[in-house]
Amino acid sequence: MKKLEKEFSTETKSEEKKLQSAFKDVYKHEKSEAKASKSVEKAEKAVRKLEKLELETVNSLHAITRKHDIAVADLHNAQAGLHTQQQQLEKHKHDLSTARTHVDQVTKDKNDHDRERHDKLSQLHSSPPTQTGGPSAGT
Numbered sequence: 001m002k003k004l005e006k007e008f009s010t011e012t013k014s015e016e017k018k019l020q021s022a023f024k025d026v027y028k029h030e031k032s033e034a035k036a037s038k039s040v041e042k043a044e045k046a047v048r049k050l051e052k053l054e055l056e057t058v059n060s061l062h063a064i065t066r067k068h069d070i071a072v073a074d075l076h077n078a079q080a081g082l083h084t085q086q087q088q089l090e091k092h093k094h095d096l097s098t099a100r101t102h103v104d105q106v107t108k109d110k111n112d113h114d115r116e117r118h119d120k121l122s123q124l125h126s127s128p129p130t131q132t133g134g135p136s137a138g139t
Helices: 004-128
Strands: none
Touching: none
């Protein structure tokens, strides 16, 4: 009987050790599971934060793209305006050149005519006056 009691006692101690070991094992797994759960929550939070950032970035990209499109359109309009103004400048330069050429021609013609008139007047003044029998003739 003592032998049986000793055997029961040994079995009881062995089972107690196994039970405590099983509890420790459960505790370790619970701790690991809690740690993993916190890691998942932290990762989910990071994903949500990055999704929000990505959405904000996309919205910013759209806004910047719109601004860029407007800037490109403004640039093209300004270039077209510049081209038109350059054409107008060339036309004005041509018109000015034509006007200057006309002034030069008119000036030359005037000078030629002035010279001709001066020559005629000089001839008239240098030639002897002809007497035609006017009221002052023979006085």
